[in-house]
Amino acid sequence: xxRLVLSRIFYGLIVVWAVSTITFFLMHSVPGGPFDSxxxxxxxxxxxxxxxxxxDQPVWKQYGFYISDLARLQFGPSFKxxxxxxxxxxxxTFPVSMFLGFWALVIAVSFGVSAGIVSALRHNQxxxxxxxxxxxxxxxxxxxxxxxxxxxxxxHRLKILPPALLEDWTHYILPxxxxxxxxxxxxxxxxxxxxxxxxxxxxxxxxQAKGVSGARLVFRHLLKNSLSxxxxxxxxxxxxxxxxxxxxxxxxxxxxxxxxxxTAVSNRDYPLIMAVTIVYAVLIVLMNFLVDLTYxxxxxxxxxx
Amino acid sequence: xxxxxxxxVLILLILAGCVKRNRNPGxxxxxxxxxxxxxxxxxxxxxxxxxxxxxxxxxxLTRYDENLKPIPALAESWExxxxxxxxxxxxxxxxxxxxxxxxxxxxxxxxxxxxxNPETAAEYAYFLYPVRNAREINSGAIKDLNQLGVRxxxxxxxxxxxxxxxxxxxxxxxxxVTFPERRDLIEKYPDSWTEPEHLLTTGPFILTKWHHxxxxxxEPNPHYYxxxxxxxxxxxYMMNExxxxxxxxxxxxxxxxxxxxxxIPSYRSSPEYRQKPILGTYYLxxxxxxxxVDNPLVRRALAMSIDRSKFPExxxxxxxxxxxxxxxxxxxxxxxxxFEFNPQKAKELLAQAGYPDPKKLPAITLIFNNQDVNxxxxxxxxxxxxxxxxxxxxxxxMEWKVFLKELQLDPPAIWRLGWYADFPDPDNFxxxxxxxGGNNHxxxxxxxxxxxxxxxxxxxxxxxRQELYxxxxxxxxxxxxxxxxxxxxxxxxxxxxxxxxxDFNAMGHLYFKDARIDFRGGK
Numbered sequence: 001x002x003r004l005v006l007s008r009i010f011y012g013l014i015v016v017w018a019v020s021t022i023t024f025f026l027m028h029s030v031p032g033g034p035f036d037s038x039x040x041x042x043x044x045x046x047x048x049x050x051x052x053x054x055x056d057q058p059v060w061k062q063y064g065f066y067i068s069d070l071a072r073l074q075f076g077p078s079f080k081x082x083x084x085x086x087x088x089x090x091x092x093t094f095p096v097s098m099f100l101g102f103w104a105l106v107i108a109v110s111f112g113v114s115a116g117i118v119s120a121l122r123h124n125q126x127x128x129x130x131x132x133x134x135x136x137x138x139x140x141x142x143x144x145x146x147x148x149x150x151x152x153x154x155x156h157r158l159k160i161l162p163p164a165l166l167e168d169w170t171h172y173i174l175p176x177x178x179x180x181x182x183x184x185x186x187x188x189x190x191x192x193x194x195x196x197x198x199x200x201x202x203x204x205x206x207x208q209a210k211g212v213s214g215a216r217l218v219f220r221h222l223l224k225n226s227l228s229x230x231x232x233x234x235x236x237x238x239x240x241x242x243x244x245x246x247x248x249x250x251x252x253x254x255x256x257x258x259x260x261x262x263t264a265v266s267n268r269d270y271p272l273i274m275a276v277t278i279v280y281a282v283l284i285v286l287m288n289f290l291v292d293l294t295y296x297x298x299x300x301x302x303x304x305x
Numbered sequence: 306x307x308x309x310x311x312x313x314v315l316i317l318l319i320l321a322g323c324v325k326r327n328r329n330p331g332x333x334x335x336x337x338x339x340x341x342x343x344x345x346x347x348x349x350x351x352x353x354x355x356x357x358x359x360x361x362x363x364x365x366l367t368r369y370d371e372n373l374k375p376i377p378a379l380a381e382s383w384e385x386x387x388x389x390x391x392x393x394x395x396x397x398x399x400x401x402x403x404x405x406x407x408x409x410x411x412x413x414x415x416x417x418x419x420x421x422n423p424e425t426a427a428e429y430a431y432f433l434y435p436v437r438n439a440r441e442i443n444s445g446a447i448k449d450l451n452q453l454g455v456r457x458x459x460x461x462x463x464x465x466x467x468x469x470x471x472x473x474x475x476x477x478x479x480x481x482v483t484f485p486e487r488r489d490l491i492e493k494y495p496d497s498w499t500e501p502e503h504l505l506t507t508g509p510f511i512l513t514k515w516h517h518x519x520x521x522x523x524e525p526n527p528h529y530y531x532x533x534x535x536x537x538x539x540x541x542y543m544m545n546e547x548x549x550x551x552x553x554x555x556x557x558x559x560x561x562x563x564x565x566x567x568x569i570p571s572y573r574s575s576p577e578y579r580q581k582p583i584l585g586t587y588y589l590x591x592x593x594x595x596x597x598v599d600n601p602l603v604r605r606a607l608a609m610s611i612d613r614s615k616f617p618e619x620x621x622x623x624x625x626x627x628x629x630x631x632x633x634x635x636x637x638x639x640x641x642x643x644f645e646f647n648p649q650k651a652k653e654l655l656a657q658a659g660y661p662d663p664k665k666l667p668a669i670t671l672i673f674n675n676q677d678v679n680x681x682x683x684x685x686x687x688x689x690x691x692x693x694x695x696x697x698x699x700x701x702x703m704e705w706k707v708f709l710k711e712l713q714l715d716p717p718a719i720w721r722l723g724w725y726a727d728f729p730d731p732d733n734f735x736x737x738x739x740x741x742g743g744n745n746h747x748x749x750x751x752x753x754x755x756x757x758x759x760x761x762x763x764x765x766x767x768x769x770r771q772e773l774y775x776x777x778x779x780x781x782x783x784x785x786x787x788x789x790x791x792x793x794x795x796x797x798x799x800x801x802x803x804x805x806x807x808d809f810n811a812m813g814h815l816y817f818k819d820a821r822i823d824f825r826g827g828k
Contacts, residue, residue: 032706035428036713037351038722040743042431044423044444052426083344083499084517092517148548156552163556164549165542166519253544255518268706 012285019281020274024066027265027273028059034079034268053079066274080269090257090275096166097244097256103172104179105241112184113230116191117218123196131188138185144247147178151251164253175252179245183237187230194226201225224298231294235287243280328557331822333538334804335559336815337550341518341543345499347481348420351428353813358541359481361523361817362506366394366413366463366478373634373729373811375475379408379485379507379530380463389470389765394478396461401528402487402505410457412485418442418450419491420482429482432727435474437466470763472770473730480728509534509818518543523817535821554799560822561800561807566678569621569797577799580623583813584632584726585794586734587624589671589686591787592716594748597667602658604786607719608644609651610693611686616792619681624792629782630724630734632793634811636767637731637774643782643790648693655694663695671719672701674708679721682791712746720746723794726812731774732762738781738788747787754780 035041035049050056054065069076075086119131154174155163162171198204199222207221244258257276264272295302329335342355347363350356366380377383380394400408421430421443433439437454441447454466467474477483487505494503501512509531510523523539544550547565554562564572572578591598591607598604613626625633628643660666671687673679683700690696698719703711712720724744726733735758736742740750757777764770781787796809806819 030707031710032704033710036706036709037428038709038744039351039727040713041428042434042440042743044440045426045428045430048423048426048430048443049428052424081341081343082349083346083496085496089517151549151552156555159556162558163552164544165553165558250545251549253519253542253546253549255516255543259518259545266705 008289012282012289015285016278016281020070020278021063023274023277024063025059027268027270028062030265030268032268034270036268070274070278075271075275078269078272080264080267080272086271086275089260089272090279093244093255093257093260094279096254097249097258098242100172100175100179100248100254100256101238101240101242101244103176104183105238107176107180108183108187108237108241109234111180112187113191115184115188117195117223119188119192120195120199121218128192131192135185135188138181139189141181142247143178143182143245144251146181147174147248147251150174150178164251166252166254171252175248175254178252179241179248183241186233190233191226191230194229195222198222198226227298228295231291231298235291236284239280239283239287243276243283329560329801329803329822331824332536333540334536334561334807334817334820334822335540335542336561337544337553337559337563338521338541339543339547339550339563340545342521345504345512347484348416348425348427348429348486350481354543356481357814358512358521358523359484360508360814361510361539362504362508362512363481363484364508365481365484367475368479369729369810369812371810375479378479380478383475389472389763390467392465392467392474393458394463394465396463397530398461399530400507401530402507403511403526403528404505405528407460408485408507409460410463411460412487413463413483414453414455414457415488416484416486417455418453419486421453422450427482429480432477432480432482435467435469435471435477437468470765472763472765473728473732476728476730510539531818534818536817539817539820551799554801557801560804561798564797564799566621566797572799575799577802578797579800579808580795580797581809582625582633582793582795582811583809584634584729584811585723585813586627586630586632587682587723587791587794588627588630588721589789589791590716590720590722590747591789592718592720592746592748593785593787595716595718597658597660598669598718600658601784601786602654603660603666605644605783606651606654606658606694607690607696608786608789609647609654611689611789611791612646613791614646615685616682619685620678620792622795622797624795627790627793629778630788630790631731631774631778632726632734635726635729635731635734636771637735637761637778639775639778642775642778644786651694666696669696669698669719670701670717671698671721672703672708672711672717673721674705675702683721686791716746716748722746725794729812731770732758735761735774735777749781749785749787751780751785 033055035046054062078084078086078089081089115131119128122128151163151174154161161174165171204221207217212221244256246258246262248254249256249258260272260276264276338354338357340354342350342358343352344350345355345359347359364378366378367375368378370376379397379400381397382395384393386393396408396410402408417433419425420427421433421439423443423445430443438447438452442450442453456464458464485507490498490503490505497503501515504512506526509526509529511526512521513524514522520543521541524537525534547563550559550562551564551568553559591604593599616624616626628645629639631637655663671683673683680702687698687700690698724734724737737744738747738749738754739745739758740755754777757773761770761773761777764773796813798809800807803822803824805821805823807815809815
């Protein structure tokens with residue numbers, strides 16, 4: 001097991017290095033620099049700024065600075081928020097996105113998987129049809145449309161939930177639901193089809209013939225054999241949800257990390273772009289490793305090497 | 306089923322009970338800043354969100370009155386000596402920092418030296434270039450910061466030497482980059498002196514909380530020399546979405562808000578709706594070296610064939626159609642300059658330029674950065690040129706930084722831009738089109754224009770100054786016609802009836818020191 005963990009860490013580090021290197025060079029190849037602005041400064045000012053942030057150095061030298069900073073887990077000051085270190089920005093915003101993402105995940109998994117199970121068990125009955133309709137809707141309706149509708153009905157018309165901001169726990173309800181809707185719908189469809197496939201297998205009839213039914217049949221025999229596809233998507237889904245959503249955080253004015261995936265790029269804030277990319281890459285690697293471990297738990301035929 | 310219904314109703318009731326009522330308790334103003342201020346270090350920040358906060362936290366030597374004229378602030382008076390090349394500012398005896406220490410002339414010297422120090426890499430260092438040796442120090446030609454033309458003659462007297470007489474210098478000293486700074490604070494907390502636990506201010510408010518990317522809270526400065534603000538808190542939220550802002554205004558979570566253009570028609574008849582013109586001009590520029598707009602006759606024809614009177618209807622915000630560049634309210638504004646809508650004359654000019662058949666005109670491209678407003682305007686201009694002249698203009702939209710790079714390297718025939726005043730003086734507009742100006746993307750160069758603008762900056766007589774700006778603007782608007790002004794900007798906003806003295810000034814700034822919350826009404 002130790003060998004396995006060490007080898008996965010090693011390969012994970014290579015993946016993260018490759019992602020960050022590709023991002024670094026892509027980022028520098030995009031036209032426009034961090035300090036280009038509508039009001040242009042005199043050349044001596046531009047020279048001072050470029051010298052301060054090493055932007056006057058060749059790209060390979062900048063890459064050297066970047067890698068040496070990264071080895072010390074430092075990203076330096078943001079180019080946009082010049083008084084703040086990128087590490088501090090992430091330390092302040094990542095927990096907010098993680099907390100919101102966690103609740104979105106809880107909602108998505110609990111509603112999605114349970115709706116999928118009930119749908120499969122009541123195949124072609126009313127609940128199944130309603131569930132399919134709702135899950136199709138959940139997948140098709142973009143998050144910002146759902147968020148706007150939720151704000152309109154619960155925040156504006158009924159006035160029972162806050163439409164934006166983050167003052168107390170009630171402020172998490174609408175964004176968490178908006179964020180959870182699409183993953184819940186996807187998980188519902190996935191778990192339904194996977195369970196239906198399991199139900200058609202001969203071992204189920206054999207188990208039923210032995211008198212096993214109800215909750216014991218579902219949780220002991222069916223779920224364990226049906227959850228692999230769900231677990232596969234959960235890895236990237238967790239990484240996506242806990243790093244925040246640009247659209248949802250923007251609409252609900254949540255001070256999370258998700259907005260930086262877009263704004264850091266449009267501001268050409270190189271240190272911040274690299275930091276959010278690396279956080280996302282590390283989480284994807286980590287979640288995929290956890291998914292692999294879960295496979296072994298769910299299916300003894302899977303051997304980890 | 307009944308049980309599910311009962312549970313749902315119960316959940317809704319619990320939620321409704323949890324939500325706090327949003328009424329303003331009567332002692333605060335809640336406003337949306339739109340974005341996180343990138344920095345509250347007034348030497349290095351450049352964006353409007355930071356300026357909006359700093360304008361309420363800090364005061365400098367001078368500040369604006371209602372008409373945007375500079376009046377005494379931390380300086381109670383000033384003298385102009387040596388034909389306008391030397392200013393002596395006398396600091397107000399009661400001027401104090403928020404920790405109770407007096408504001409010293411040396412703190413201005415430190416701040417100005419820090420601004421032009423190349424190591425600070427301040428983007429707005431050029432605002433002090435009129436000061437002796439500022440440019441040389443900033444470019445590294447002079448290493449000794451003490452060579453800067455600013456000295457503390459004693460604790461309350463500041464002497465400033467200028468390179469040349471500059472009639473609007475007291476306007477520059479209203480701007481944040483000239484505010485004083487505390488050396489002890491910056492040296493002790495170099496990375497965090499702008500955070501609420503350390504920041505010291507000289508204005509009517511202090512910063513008490515900064516939840517990054519979410520909200521800032523300002524409270525009255527107990528040591529402010531002027532009257533204490535009537536409110537106990539200003540809460541700045543940082544919501545990126547104008548529609549969310551409007552929803553929160555409707556639910557009573559905000560006391561004033563700026564409006565997305567699409568919402569203006571629904572609120573126009575409301576007594577809470579207000580509109581104010583601000584010092585800014587939206588225009589389409591020409592690259593005068595690119596055919597076919599290298600011909601001034603073609604440029605004039607294009608300028609005459611856009612009906613600008615439709616812009617308020619298109620943009621829904623009561624924008625003022627413009628044919629000239631310097632906005633109303635500034636010396637040098639002349640609404641008679643530029644070209645009115647005249648499609649017939651435009652066709653004649655096009656024929657004179659050698660294009661009696663508009664279809665023979667080489668392809669023209671107009672670029673803009675992808676924003677809804679720009680899309681609307683550029684599509685409108687495209688339709689106007691097609692309908693009035695029979696010219697096909699191709700539109701190309703692009704991401705903001707890519708757009709700026711294209712403007713710097715190789716601008717196409719036509720592009721869109723806007724210009725907001727950094728300070729309320731026509732020089733800030735006229736210098737945009739100086740031959741070597743970094744913001745002049747037209748590639749137009751004219752020694753005559755440069756001379757007129759330079760003379761106007763140093764001309765103390767308002768009448769003569771007006772005439773110099775008239776002559777210089779005529780060159781770029783009519784003779785050479787290097788761009789087409791389209792409209793002057795305005796700000797559209799809503800203010801709750803109980804909130805008083807909350808109005809944007811013509812710079813688009815909002816000052817909260819006179820704000821008042823009164824549910825009984827009254828002025």
